[in-house]
Amino acid sequence: MDGIEHRLRGLLRGEKRMIAQIISAVENDCAQGLLQNIFPYTGRAYHVGITGPPGAGKSTLVNAVAKQFLQQGKKIGIIAVDPSSPFSGGALLGDRVRMTDLAAHRDVFIRSMASRGSLGGLARTTKDAALVLDAAGMDYVLIETIGVGQVELDIAGVCDTTVVVLVPESGDSIQAMKAGLLEIADILVVNKSDRDGSERLVMELKFAMEMREREPDWEYPILMTTATEEKGIGQLVIALQAHIDHLSMTGKLEEQRKAKLLHHVHELVEQKIRSHLEENVMHEHDLRTLVDRIYRRRLDPYRVAERIARKIVKGSR
Amino acid sequence: MERKIRVLVGKPGLDGHDRGAKVVAAALRDAGMEVIYTGLHQTCESIVDAAIQEDVQVVGLSILSGAHMTILPRILKLLKTRKAGDMIVIGGGIIPADDAKKLEKMGVRRLFGPGTPTVEIVDWIRANAGKVGKSGKVGKSGKVPRHQTVKKKKATAVARWRKKK
Numbered sequence: 001m002d003g004i005e006h007r008l009r010g011l012l013r014g015e016k017r018m019i020a021q022i023i024s025a026v027e028n029d030c031a032q033g034l035l036q037n038i039f040p041y042t043g044r045a046y047h048v049g050i051t052g053p054p055g056a057g058k059s060t061l062v063n064a065v066a067k068q069f070l071q072q073g074k075k076i077g078i079i080a081v082d083p084s085s086p087f088s089g090g091a092l093l094g095d096r097v098r099m100t101d102l103a104a105h106r107d108v109f110i111r112s113m114a115s116r117g118s119l120g121g122l123a124r125t126t127k128d129a130a131l132v133l134d135a136a137g138m139d140y141v142l143i144e145t146i147g148v149g150q151v152e153l154d155i156a157g158v159c160d161t162t163v164v165v166l167v168p169e170s171g172d173s174i175q176a177m178k179a180g181l182l183e184i185a186d187i188l189v190v191n192k193s194d195r196d197g198s199e200r201l202v203m204e205l206k207f208a209m210e211m212r213e214r215e216p217d218w219e220y221p222i223l224m225t226t227a228t229e230e231k232g233i234g235q236l237v238i239a240l241q242a243h244i245d246h247l248s249m250t251g252k253l254e255e256q257r258k259a260k261l262l263h264h265v266h267e268l269v270e271q272k273i274r275s276h277l278e279e280n281v282m283h284e285h286d287l288r289t290l291v292d293r294i295y296r297r298r299l300d301p302y303r304v305a306e307r308i309a310r311k312i313v314k315g316s317r
Numbered sequence: 318m319e320r321k322i323r324v325l326v327g328k329p330g331l332d333g334h335d336r337g338a339k340v341v342a343a344a345l346r347d348a349g350m351e352v353i354y355t356g357l358h359q360t361c362e363s364i365v366d367a368a369i370q371e372d373v374q375v376v377g378l379s380i381l382s383g384a385h386m387t388i389l390p391r392i393l394k395l396l397k398t399r400k401a402g403d404m405i406v407i408g409g410g411i412i413p414a415d416d417a418k419k420l421e422k423m424g425v426r427r428l429f430g431p432g433t434p435t436v437e438i439v440d441w442i443r444a445n446a447g448k449v450g451k452s453g454k455v456g457k458s459g460k461v462p463r464h465q466t467v468k469k470k471k472a473t474a475v476a477r478w479r480k481k482k
């Protein structure tokens with residue numbers, strides 16, 4: 001027996017092999033039926049995003065935070081995304097190296113994901129993988145993005161709380177402001193506070209945060225941590241819990257989650273239309289002849305696009 | 318989409334040389350595979366846990382400490398008890414021919430000696446991974462059938478909407 005029922009039952013029981021295989025199916029785009037069945041069981045876990053520049057200590061921080069949650073008797077799902085090579089399509093997923101304390105713990109599930117061509121700091125299927133962990137009974141799902149630069153901000157659309165991790169050497173805060181990274185932060189962490197310059201960075205961040213648009217009733221904590229020594233982690237855990245309370249008390253949690261679900265639906269529709277296009281409408285050969293004619297100025301791209309779009313609309317009637 | 322080959326590259330035991338493991342990991346990445354690197358000094362338990370959570374097809378272990386006769390059988394046994402006996406276990410390191418024979422009998426699928434060209438390892442994994450899913454078959458497009466659960470008949474929201482029109 002290998003049907004959806006069977007897999008769903010295994011997942012809901014929290015069987016690790018089943019969770020892992022379902023995530024693979026999700027990653028490989030063959031799990032729509034399964035996801036439809038999983039979805040009713042999701043919505044209980046609290047999703048936390050951890051983002052920041054390469055090497056800022058995101059994985060080390062996730063490891064330390066997860067340990068504290070475990071002490072509270074919580075179940076933790078972790079998804080750690082690393083980039084796929086745009087050339088080979090391969091990936092070296094090394095975030096686990098920083099999480100060896102957790103690897104064999106009963107109440108932890110860690111999954112490394114390759115970004116697979118996605119440019120927003122996550123893989124396209126990370127959100128769905130997080131839902132799988134949600135259904136598996138995790139209390140918290142921690143999502144670590146790839147090391148981000150300036151525009152990889154997808155995480156904000158996936159999580160309830162976004163933690164932005166910066167380090168003294170990752171440049172002055174002006175860069176972070178430019179990046180939009182500050183705009184998605186609910187909590188800021190200056191990690192590697194054992195190094196010079198962290199206090200100055202905190203000051204600069206305070207100043208920068210005062211200038212950004214802020215929500216009332218949330219003070220946007222700026223914390224100092226030394227993840228390798230597990231210093232400051234207690235504060236971070238408290239801040240996370242305070243943010244959950246803030247979201248639920250103000251009704252923001254529901255509002256935010258609805259906005260994200262709407263966005264998810266949009267994305268899925270786009271994907272479906274795109275694959276419909278690729279499979280049924282835009283045949284490679286026809287397109288090449290068209291482009292030929294466009295190149296010779298017999299046709300123009302605007303009219304061609306219009307015609308193709310019309311064909312799709314007609315076809316779907 | 319074709320199912321990606323996922324390989325765990327692990328370094329169980331006490332020796333602290335992971336150059337070889339890293340070189341292999343990089344070669345597999347460059348060959349388009351997704352490589353989960355677990356770092357040094359891993360226990361067999363944590364390696365098996367990682368392999369299961371990462372749903373890899375191949376577990377590659379680099380062992381230079383001479384402890385291969387304890388570590389590899391233990392990994393095989395743990396995988397079996399965790400219902401993951403279908404994962405392919407391969408090893409690298411200095412392993413005497415006698416031991417190698419014994420290990421292969423136990424179920425280690427392949428052992429690569431020191432200095433094996435990485436391309437040989439890449440080719441072997443390409444030829445062998447993904448072929449033995451639970452059902453023992455690979456689907457048409459290279460997908461492993463056990464992952465193909467989309468019921469075609471279950472109309473998607475879009476199709477239903479289309480029908481109504």
Ligand SMILES: Nc1nc2c(ncn2[C@@H]2O[C@H](COP(=O)(O)OP(=O)(O)OP(=O)(O)O)[C@@H](O)[C@H]2O)c(=O)[nH]1
Pocket residue numbers: 053054055056057058059060061095098146147191192193194195225226227228229
């Ligand atoms: N000195 C110091 N080093 C740290 C601290 N936190 C992490 N590191 C080190 O920084 C390096 C990178 O840490 P990771 O946790 O892998 O960083 P990351 O942000 O997950 O890196 P990517 O996922 O590659 O972007 C490691 O060598 C850590 O040991 C800290 O608080 N102080």
Ligand SMILES: [Mg+2]
Pocket residue numbers: 058059060094095144
């Ligand atoms: Mg990391």
